[in-house]
Amino acid sequence: MVLENLLELTSALAEDRKVESVIELVLQATMKLTKADGCSLYTLDTLGQHLHRASSMYNGPVGIMPIGERIPIYRPDFSPNLQEPATLAVSTGATVNINHIEHAVGYDFARIHEDDKLGGTVTQSLVIVPLTVQRDRSIGILQIVNPRNGAGTPAALSPDTLKAVAGFATHVALRLWNGRLVEENTRLKRQFDRYLADLPKQRRKQKPLPLLKKPQDLVGDSPPIERAISLIGKAAASDIPVLLRGETGTGKEMMASFIHTSSPRVDKAFVVQNCAALPEALLESELFGHVKGAFTGAATNKQGLAHEAHNGTLFLDEIGDMPLALQAKVLRLLQEGEVRRVGATKTEYVDVRIVGATNANLEEKIEAGEFRKDLYYRLNVFPINIPPLRERPSDIPALIDHFLKRASAKANKPVPVVAADALEALMCWSYPGNVRELKNILERARLMADEGYPIELRHLPPELAGAGDDTRMSQMMSRIPDGDLKSIVGQYEALVIEAKMREANWNKSNAARNLKVSRRTIIEKLNRYNIHRPSS
Numbered sequence: 001m002v003l004e005n006l007l008e009l010t011s012a013l014a015e016d017r018k019v020e021s022v023i024e025l026v027l028q029a030t031m032k033l034t035k036a037d038g039c040s041l042y043t044l045d046t047l048g049q050h051l052h053r054a055s056s057m058y059n060g061p062v063g064i065m066p067i068g069e070r071i072p073i074y075r076p077d078f079s080p081n082l083q084e085p086a087t088l089a090v091s092t093g094a095t096v097n098i099n100h101i102e103h104a105v106g107y108d109f110a111r112i113h114e115d116d117k118l119g120g121t122v123t124q125s126l127v128i129v130p131l132t133v134q135r136d137r138s139i140g141i142l143q144i145v146n147p148r149n150g151a152g153t154p155a156a157l158s159p160d161t162l163k164a165v166a167g168f169a170t171h172v173a174l175r176l177w178n179g180r181l182v183e184e185n186t187r188l189k190r191q192f193d194r195y196l197a198d199l200p201k202q203r204r205k206q207k208p209l210p211l212l213k214k215p216q217d218l219v220g221d222s223p224p225i226e227r228a229i230s231l232i233g234k235a236a237a238s239d240i241p242v243l244l245r246g247e248t249g250t251g252k253e254m255m256a257s258f259i260h261t262s263s264p265r266v267d268k269a270f271v272v273q274n275c276a277a278l279p280e281a282l283l284e285s286e287l288f289g290h291v292k293g294a295f296t297g298a299a300t301n302k303q304g305l306a307h308e309a310h311n312g313t314l315f316l317d318e319i320g321d322m323p324l325a326l327q328a329k330v331l332r333l334l335q336e337g338e339v340r341r342v343g344a345t346k347t348e349y350v351d352v353r354i355v356g357a358t359n360a361n362l363e364e365k366i367e368a369g370e371f372r373k374d375l376y377y378r379l380n381v382f383p384i385n386i387p388p389l390r391e392r393p394s395d396i397p398a399l400i401d402h403f404l405k406r407a408s409a410k411a412n413k414p415v416p417v418v419a420a421d422a423l424e425a426l427m428c429w430s431y432p433g434n435v436r437e438l439k440n441i442l443e444r445a446r447l448m449a450d451e452g453y454p455i456e457l458r459h460l461p462p463e464l465a466g467a468g469d470d471t472r473m474s475q476m477m478s479r480i481p482d483g484d485l486k487s488i489v490g491q492y493e494a495l496v497i498e499a500k501m502r503e504a505n506w507n508k509s510n511a512a513r514n515l516k517v518s519r520r521t522i523i524e525k526l527n528r529y530n531i532h533r534p535s536s
């Protein structure tokens with residue numbers, strides 16, 4: 001019979017029947033098995049403060065048995081009431097199995113007597129089995145009143161019957177526990193959905209990051225430059241060191257100043273030092289200062305640029321050319337803000353943000369023992385590459401416009417126009433000196449051209465003026481790659497497509513229009529040559 005009941009309970013669980021019907025099945029099975037007068041199931045509330053009567057079953061008529069009866073777990077002084085048999089079972093996980101409550105010592109049966117009074121029952125034997133999940137976690141109790149032995153008299157349960165009842169209790173415990181987990185899961189899901197729905201509002205409430213304001217004299221919106229600018233935006237707000245890498249004249253100093261003006265240090269000094277410009281001893285004194293008498297000519301104490309840059313930014317240009325011995329001092333400045341003047345015994349501390357720039361290959365310098373690895377790792381936390389001008393030809397027209405306007409305004413002269421062939425030559429040149437070279441070429445050309453007349457090809461340096469014919473051809477010839485005609489032409493085609501895509505800011509329709517081919521052709525060739533817009 002026990003087996004039958006257990007099977008019925010198992011299938012009730014498998015069918016995921018309502019918790020009430022599983023409780024009822026357990027109570028029925030228990031009543032049948034123990035031949036008890038009554039049986040109740042209590043559940044522990046989620047705060048663990050009270051046991052609540054969930055359901056009761058009695059043999060024969062009973063008086064009022066309030067369904068909502070609750071048993072406090074704690075006494076008014078907050079100690080657990082372990083004399084109360086139900087509280088004892090749920091708190092300790094122990095089973096209470098009493099033959100006759102009148103002879104049981106150490107218990108407080110006040111609640112049982114109260115129930116008897118209300119229901120008109122007389123409790124003699126009492127069994128309380130904890131509902132246990134997860135090995136030792138009790139979430140309620142099963143209470144059996146007056147279970148009967150073979151002779152039909154109320155008595156404690158035999159070990160075998162107790163085991164079977166514990167089996168029933170486990171079933172109901174599992175069903176209750178699953179129900180709680182499902183409930184909690186639903187609540188958490190709802191909470192999460194509310195949180196997700198609220199998220200955009202909260203984000204709107206957050207203070208927006210200060211918009212990165214590109215300085216007016218920083219010209220260029222080609223993708224490579226935009227990429228560098230977006231990295232600057234990411235680094236500017238913090239104090240991390242930045243290493244600007246790029247060829248000479250690409251605008252590294254401009255970018256360093258942009259980092260400073262976009263940072264919270266904007267109101268403090270932006271101090272620049274070219275590390276290749278001075279011999280070692282002078283550079284040390286320039287950067288870190290000296291004390292009076294440190295060397296011949298040191299007539300007074302002098303602060304260094306590191307002091308001057310306190311709370312601001314120190315830009316170390318050509319940092320790759322910094323003398324090796326001085327690199328250790330720069331590393332301490334970078335790590336600890338430590339400054340020691342030449343000839344001083346005392347160490348001072350400053351708060352400077354370091355931005356370095358180099359056009360040298362620092363990795364090769366490390367190999368050659370000319371650059372400290374530790375300084376490199378410290379500096380290279382946030383490297384930003386400033387692309388050479390030949391990799392961003394779409395910036396050239398705006399730069400021409402900018403430099404001509406600026407130089408003309410300074411000289412109080414009208415801005416000259418640029419003739420078509422001169423413009424083409426300017427667009428085709430490879431600019432080994434980058435933006436600085438373009439600026440110098442234009443300043444010279446403006447002076448060469450007669451006032452009120454356009455800048456023509458003859459006003460440009462000869463290497464540029466010839467760039468349209470023999471020179472350009474010979475440059476191209478010297479770069480012809482090895483291979484058969486088809487693959488060489490393919491390589492050129494890929495180069496042209498990529499260059500035109502960059503020029504068109506990666507807009508396929510515009511690039512197709514410029515090359516006078518269909519958009520489909522462009523897409524097909526981009527796929528064939530595996531050309532992608534570089535990711536930022």
Ligand SMILES: Nc1ncnc2c1ncn2[C@@H]1O[C@H](COP(=O)(O)OP(=O)(O)OP(=O)(O)O)[C@@H](O)[C@H]1O
Nearest residue numbers: 217218219220247248249250251252253254435436
């Ligand atoms: N994007 C730009 N817009 C306007 N002017 C620029 C830009 N980039 C560079 N320049 C100008 O080009 C010149 C060279 O720039 P800068 O000195 O910043 O280059 P650099 O990379 O630091 O050079 P170097 O490595 O030789 O020190 C400067 O006159 C600068 O104003």
